[in-house]
Amino acid sequence: MQTKKANKLTVSELFGKLLSQQIFIPIAALLLLAIFNLIADPSFYKITYGINSAGAPVLSGYLMTILDYGSELAILAVGMTLVTAASGGQDISVGATIAIAGSVILRVLCGTNSRPDTLQAPIIVAFLVACVVAMIFGAFNGVLVAYFKIQPMVATLILFTAGRSIAAWINNNELPIISDPVFSYFGGFIPGIPIPTPFFIAAAVVAVAALALKFTNLGLYTQAVGINESSSRLNGLNPAFIKFLSFVILGLCVAVAALIKVSRLSSINYSVIAKDIEMDAILAVALGGNALSGGKFNLTASIMGAYVIQFLTTTLYKFNVQSDALPAYKAVVVIFLVVISSSVVRDYLRNIGSKISKKGVA
Amino acid sequence: MKDKAVLEMKNIHKNFPGVRALQGVDFTLCEGEIHALMGENGAGKSTLIKVLTGVYGKDEGQIFIKGREDEILIKSPEEAQKAGISTVYQEITLCLNLTVAENMFIGRENNVYQNWEKMNTDTTKILKSLDIQAEATQELGSCSIAVQQMVAIARAVDMECKVLILDEPTSSLDEQEVEKLFKLMRDLRAKGVGIIFVTHFLDQVYEVCDKITVLRDGKLVGEYEINDLPRVKLVSKMLGKDLDEKTEESKKYRIYEKKSGAVPVIETEGLYSNGGIKPFDFNIYKGEVNGFTGLLGSGRSECVRAIFGADGILGGTMKKNGKTVKITKPIDAMKNGIGYLPEDRKVDGIIGDLSVRDNIIFALQVLRGFFKPFTKAEANKFADEYIKLLGIKTASANTPIKSLSGGNQQKCILARWLLTNPEYLILDEPTRGIDIGTKTEIQKLVLKLAGEGMSITFISSEIDEMLGTCSRLVVMRDRKVVGELSGEELSQSMIMSTIAGGEK
Numbered sequence: 032m033q034t035k036k037a038n039k040l041t042v043s044e045l046f047g048k049l050l051s052q053q054i055f056i057p058i059a060a061l062l063l064l065a066i067f068n069l070i071a072d073p074s075f076y077k078i079t080y081g082i083n084s085a086g087a088p089v090l091s092g093y094l095m096t097i098l099d100y101g102s103e104l105a106i107l108a109v110g111m112t113l114v115t116a117a118s119g120g121q122d123i124s125v126g127a128t129i130a131i132a133g134s135v136i137l138r139v140l141c142g143t144n145s146r147p148d149t150l151q152a153p154i155i156v157a158f159l160v161a162c163v164v165a166m167i168f169g170a171f172n173g174v175l176v177a178y179f180k181i182q183p184m185v186a187t188l189i190l191f192t193a194g195r196s197i198a199a200w201i202n203n204n205e206l207p208i209i210s211d212p213v214f215s216y217f218g219g220f221i222p223g224i225p226i227p228t229p230f231f232i233a234a235a236v237v238a239v240a241a242l243a244l245k246f247t248n249l250g251l252y253t254q255a256v257g258i259n260e261s262s263s264r265l266n267g268l269n270p271a272f273i274k275f276l277s278f279v280i281l282g283l284c285v286a287v288a289a290l291i292k293v294s295r296l297s298s299i300n301y302s303v304i305a306k307d308i309e310m311d312a313i314l315a316v317a318l319g320g321n322a323l324s325g326g327k328f329n330l331t332a333s334i335m336g337a338y339v340i341q342f343l344t345t346t347l348y349k350f351n352v353q354s355d356a357l358p359a360y361k362a363v364v365v366i367f368l369v370v371i372s373s374s375v376v377r378d379y380l381r382n383i384g385s386k387i388s389k390k391g392v393a
Numbered sequence: 394m395k396d397k398a399v400l401e402m403k404n405i406h407k408n409f410p411g412v413r414a415l416q417g418v419d420f421t422l423c424e425g426e427i428h429a430l431m432g433e434n435g436a437g438k439s440t441l442i443k444v445l446t447g448v449y450g451k452d453e454g455q456i457f458i459k460g461r462e463d464e465i466l467i468k469s470p471e472e473a474q475k476a477g478i479s480t481v482y483q484e485i486t487l488c489l490n491l492t493v494a495e496n497m498f499i500g501r502e503n504n505v506y507q508n509w510e511k512m513n514t515d516t517t518k519i520l521k522s523l524d525i526q527a528e529a530t531q532e533l534g535s536c537s538i539a540v541q542q543m544v545a546i547a548r549a550v551d552m553e554c555k556v557l558i559l560d561e562p563t564s565s566l567d568e569q570e571v572e573k574l575f576k577l578m579r580d581l582r583a584k585g586v587g588i589i590f591v592t593h594f595l596d597q598v599y600e601v602c603d604k605i606t607v608l609r610d611g612k613l614v615g616e617y618e619i620n621d622l623p624r625v626k627l628v629s630k631m632l633g634k635d636l637d638e639k640t641e642e643s644k645k646y647r648i649y650e651k652k653s654g655a656v657p658v659i660e661t662e663g664l665y666s667n668g669g670i671k672p673f674d675f676n677i678y679k680g681e682v683n684g685f686t687g688l689l690g691s692g693r694s695e696c697v698r699a700i701f702g703a704d705g706i707l708g709g710t711m712k713k714n715g716k717t718v719k720i721t722k723p724i725d726a727m728k729n730g731i732g733y734l735p736e737d738r739k740v741d742g743i744i745g746d747l748s749v750r751d752n753i754i755f756a757l758q759v760l761r762g763f764f765k766p767f768t769k770a771e772a773n774k775f776a777d778e779y780i781k782l783l784g785i786k787t788a789s790a791n792t793p794i795k796s797l798s799g800g801n802q803q804k805c806i807l808a809r810w811l812l813t814n815p816e817y818l819i820l821d822e823p824t825r826g827i828d829i830g831t832k833t834e835i836q837k838l839v840l841k842l843a844g845e846g847m848s849i850t851f852i853s854s855e856i857d858e859m860l861g862t863c864s865r866l867v868v869m870r871d872r873k874v875v876g877e878l879s880g881e882e883l884s885q886s887m888i889m890s891t892i893a894g895g896e897k
Contacts, residue, residue, distance in 0.1 A: 248758060248766045251751060259744045265703055265735055266809075267724035267759040327746045 055377075056320040057335035060368045064342050068349075075349060083220065085212070090225045093345055101341030102229035103129075103288040103305070106236045107312040108337040110281030112321060112328050113249075116257045117277040118176050119325030120183025121313045124168075125285050127194020129305035132165040132289035134198040137207040137299055140214070145207040154214060162286040168194075169282020173275035191309070199301040209297045218295030229291045236287055237334060244330065253277060257325035307358075311340050318368065339368075397423040398459065399555045399587040400445075400478070405454035407440055414440040417454075418613045420606055422556060422587040424459075427578060429598045430591050432608035433631050433689055433854055438591055441608065442558055446480050447473040459555060479549030483561040485541050487548070489534035493520070496533050497548045519551050523577060539570030543577055550581060557581065558589045563597060564690070575601050593690030594871055595624060595893065609633050624893035631688070632856060632889065646883035649681045649864035656715040658848045659731070659817050661700060664709030668695035672709055673874040675700070675867060677817065677848045682839060684851045684859045687869030687892055693852050694736045695872065697819045701726045701733040727760055732810035736821040736852075738799065742806045745795035749787050750776035752794045753808045760813060779808035784834070800827035807835070817848045824853055836862050856885055870894055 068075040078092035107125055114122050139160050142151035168190060175186035209215075221228055244250040255263045256270045263270050288308075293299050317323055318339055319332030347360050370376060400422040407415040415437045422428050432438045443449045445456065447467040455464040458476050467473045470480075487496045494516035516529035525543045527536050533544060542562055549557055559578075563571050578588055578601055590602060598605065598619075605622055607614040607630045614630050622630075657676035665672040670692040677683055685693040698704045700711070702720040711718055713729050720726045726733070735741035744752055753776045754767055761767070767775070776790040783804045787797055794805055803823060810818060820839065824832040839862050843849050851862050859866060860883055868876040868891040876891045 246764070246766065248763050251747075251755075251758065251766070252763070254747060255744050255751075255755065258746045259740075261741050262735075262744050265701075265723050265733065265741050266756045267722075267727045269722075269724075 053320040053329045054332045054335070057318055057332050057339050059371070060318060060339045061335065061342065063368070063371075064339065064346060068346055072349075075346070080225065085220075085222070087220050087222045088225050089220050089227075093349060095227065097338060097341045097345050098230045099227035100229075100345070101338045102227075102233035103291050103308065104311055104315055104337040104341060105233045105334045106284050106288045106291075107281075107308065108315040108319070108333040109236060109240045109330060110277075110284035111312040111316050112319070112330055112333040113253055113277040114183070114281050115313075115316050115321060115323055116325055116328040117253045117274045118183050119257060119323075120176070121309075121316075121323065122172060122187045122278065122281055123184055123309045123313075124172060124187040124190035124194055125281065125288075125309045125312055126305040126307060127191050127198070128165055128168050128282070128285045129289045129292055129308065130195045130198035130299070130301055131168060131201065132161040132286045133293040133299050133304055134201040134301070135161045135164045136290060136293055137209065138201050140209055140211075141202075141207040145202065145205040146210075147207075148210065150209070150211050150214070154217075158286070158290055161289060162283055165286035165289065166279050166282035169278045169280070169285065170275065172282075173278030176278065177271040177274035195301050198299075202299075204301075206298055206300070215294055215297050218291045218293075232287060232291060236284065237330075240330060250328075254327050258327065312337070314365065315340055397425075398457075399424050400459070401457040402441070402445065403455045403457070405441065405444060405456075406452045407437075407444055407449060408452055414611050415444070415451075416611045418608065418611070419616075420613075421616070422589060423604075424555075424587055425582050425585045426604060427582055427588045427590055427602045429602040429605045430589055430608070431598065431605055431627065431631055436608040436631075437611040438608055439560075440611075442480070442560060442589070442591070445473065445556075446470050446478060446558065474552060474554075477553060477555040478558065479552060479554035479556070480558040480560060481542065481545045481549055481562055483564055485538070485545065487533055487541065487545055489532070489541075491533060492530050493527050493533055493536070493544055494529040496544060497529075497551065519547055523547050523550070523580065525577070537570065539566050539573055542566070542574060546577060546581075550586065554586065556587050556589065558591070560591045561593070562590075563592060563594065571597065593688060595627070595688070596871060598627075599624070607631055625890050628688070628889045628893040646860065646880065647682070647862070647864040648880060649678070649683075651678045651681070655679065657712070658714060659700065660712040660715075662710045662712075664699050664706070664711060666695065666699040666704035666706050668692075668698055668704035669872055670695040670699065671873045673867075675874075677850060679848055680843050680846045681865070682843045682849045682851055682863050683865040683867065684853070684863040685867050685869055686852075686856065686859055686888060689854065691869040691892075692872035693869055694821050696867075696869070696874075697733065697821055697850060697852065701731060701819060703733065703735075724759070727756065727813065730814075730816035732756070732813055732815035732818045734803075734806050734810055734818075734820045734823055736825070738803055738806065738826075743794045743802050746793055748791050749780070749785070749794050749797065749805055750790035752805050753779055753790075753812060756809045757812045775812055779812060783808055783838075798828075800831035803827055803835075804831070807838075811842075815847065817850075818842070819850045819852075821852045822854065823851070824855070824858060832858070856888055859888075860885070868892055 075093050078090055078094055080088065080090055083089045111122065136157045139152050139157035140150050140154065141147050172187050172190065175181045176183050217228055217232065219228060252268055252273050256268060256273045260270045288305070292305055315336035316333050318336030319329060321328045321333060343361060343364055344357070347357055352360050398421050402418065402420040405415050405418045418437065418441060420441065430438050430441070440449065444451045445467070447469045450468065456467065458465050465476055467476060488499065491499065494513045497516050497519065498512050513529040520527055520529065523543070525540065525547060527540050527544065533541055536544070546557065562574060566574065581588060592598060602619055604616060604618060605627065606616045607627070609631065655678055657678050660676040662674050663672040673696055675696065685696055687693050695704065699706060702722045702725050706721055711720055718729055720729065744755065750772050754772050758767060773790060779785070780787060780790060785804045785808065786801050794802055797805070807823065823835050836858060839849055839851055851859065853859050865877065865879040866883065866888065867874055868878060868888065870892060875894065878887060878891065
């Protein structure tokens with residue numbers, strides 16, 4: 032009898048513990064979406080092996096779409112999480128800076144000719160230049176926020192407004208097209224590998240972030256500054272620099288996301304590329320259960336949040352929701368997800384859980 | 394109710410969980426009187442004012458206001474204003490981007506229609522009558538802080554207040570501005586307004602006030618006419634050490650014997666910062682425990698903050714072991730082997746959401762550098778060692794520090810600095826708001842560490858604690874160092890008379 036009772040208690044404890052874990056939120060959201068798709072149409076999970084238009088073997092299916100198109104968002108979620116944690120605010124200029132970084136990549140690759148037959152510079156050089164440029168723009172935001180103490184959303188509004196014009200100006204408002212097939216690998220498939228390249232790039236970014244968190248004090252310092260700036264300073268940190276650094280790191284993430292974005296098209300559309308992606312990136316952080324007011328963060332949860340958003344988008348596309356109407360549907364689902372994952376509802380669930388287990392004992 | 398009284402508070406009680414903030418306090422304010430409300434930290438001054446202004450409800454007691462027979466119930470600041478009680482806080486609570494006139498009238502009438510012209514002329518009249526140097530149409534933010542303060546007062550006065558509460562109005566004003574404010578206060582007194590004046594500056598109390606009410610530990614000590622209460626007596630009442638009890642005073646004091654030819658571990662000369670202290674000289678030798686004493690707001694904390702580089706240094710030099718060092722920010726001080734436990738544990742000490750472990754290793758980790766994080770095992774070892782050493786009561790090293798009790802939080806911060814093994818440790822009010830057991834533990838620890846050769850500066854509001862640990866005391870008054878006591882001078886009466894300054 033006694034062992035049984037003990038078991039029951041541990042079950043309810045486990046339930047409570049699970050509910051109080053931050054990562055519970057994106058996992059629950061993911062499960063809900065997965066179950067919905069399973070009931071509505073199990074063919075959602077079908078993955079087929081075929082040959083794409085370029086003659087390379089590829090895996091395709093909705094799950095592959097999620098892994099593929101969720102990549103940029105996952106990469107941005109890494110940087111956005113750090114910015115949120117350190118500054119207690121968000122960067123709304125990432126979409127616009129992706130346009131800038133993408134434009135820089137094309138400019139370096141094309142040189143003065145917008146339709147070059149051969150690349151004017153190695154892709155790696157173009158990418159590195161874009162990294163530097165994006166980090167400089169990140170630094171610009173960082174200086175405004177950290178040293179001039181402007182609210183992050185207001186500070187980044189500047190580039191949000193001006194970024195796409197700057198991007199167009201970099202290429203004299205022309206639309207360069209890259210014909211070199213190698214360039215399309217980054218946003219597509221590497222011949223012989225049936226899994227989309229963006230997934231590998233996102234995995235690499237996540238791995239680098241994980242290593243940085245393990246082998247430096249980035250995580251500790253960022254959280255400390257976000258939780259208590261005054262105390263951090265009195266313990267020898269330079270809170271302004273930590274905030275600044277988080278914006279520069281986000282800049283780097285932006286450059287990587289830009290490479291994938293321009294590679295997908297082998298070109299750029301200044302006004303459309305990565306449109307509204309900043310909102311999805313912020314949403315990813317929020318869905319990950321991270322406080323948007325800064326402080327403690329969980330990177331894994333944010334990255335899962337990013338894939339939850341892509342899962343949702345893909346699900347909606349599958350049910351033939353018009354792309355114009357997509358944001359409205361998305362909003363409804365997001366409201367639902369955010370409400371069920373709120374602490375109010377979680378506490379309520381936990382109470383019910385403990386009541387049920389008590390009844391069981393009785 | 395007495396004849397001239399405008400406000401009478403009787404037998405006010407207020408309890409917070411675990412704290413009896415006010416226990417049967419009486420307070421009477423008369424017409425045309427400036428009444429100082431004095432007391433050290435936790436005496437109950439702000440609680441009393443918050444009860445009066447409706448921020449807190451009272452648990453027991455009655456409040457009477459002139460012109461009303463029955464006791465009045467004040468449930469919100471708005472009701473307090475309607476009853477004629479206005480408060481002007483230390484921080485300006487007006488809108489800096491509105492004009493003076495708009496600030497005077499905002500939130501007073503609920504009319505949709507606003508007669509701007511009348512508002513401006515009315516304001517001009519009020520400003521003139523109170524002799525405030527400002528234009529009605531001027532943006533408030535463009536006025537000096539003193540004028541802003543006075544506009545806030547004018548607003549309160551114009552709302553026909555009978556009771557005006559000034560909560561530390563002078564702390565951000567310079568001397569001339571204070572003079573202007575006092576003139577305004579005297580004018581209002583002549584008009585019959587009763588003013589409650591809360592301040593830390595003794596000089597100011599003796600300059601403008603008529604009466605003094607002293608609170609200590611949530612209880613009323615007494616109400617005095619200003620002429621009946623010399624400074625030393627006031628200080629002793631605030632600190633709760635009656636000078637008449639001299640016989641009970643122990644003759645024990647601590648002595649530090651410095652070796653001949655010893656060089657101070659830390660020595661400052663004319664150091665001052667933007668924290669608002671006058672340049673001060675200070676030194677401490679190896680294994681010595683000394684302290685800064687003075688009333689709240691006298692500049693004790695600002696001195697040690699200057700040494701640690703926590704405030705912006707404006708001038709002066711600092712030597713460590715005889716060599717000049719440049720300390721402009723906390724990390725410089727830490728690299729020079731200085732540790733600093735700040736006065737306000739919540740704001741400057743703990744990093745609330747982080748675990749006990751991360752809080753303990755934090756300073757050492759920062760010293761070690763960005764690219765050298767401790768492994769989890771190392772961090773746990775340090776945390777467990779100090780949890781055991783200081784007897785920190787926590788469920789585990791993983792518990793967020795904010796869920797610990799005040800005393801245990803303080804021990805964690807102490808552990809944080811002990812872990813860095815400093816040569817010189819500054820403890821600013823380490824015993825504030827923690828239980829008696831922990832207080833004694835901390836004092837014992839201080840003496841033990843000093844015995845092992847650490848130099849420690851210990852600051853406490855409680856003179857007993859200072860006498861029990863320090864062998865030398867630097868006395869501060871109104872942000873200046875006014876004396877240094879050691880040896881036989883270390884007695885309560887001597888300390889209090891030095892704090893109070895010359896008899897006036």
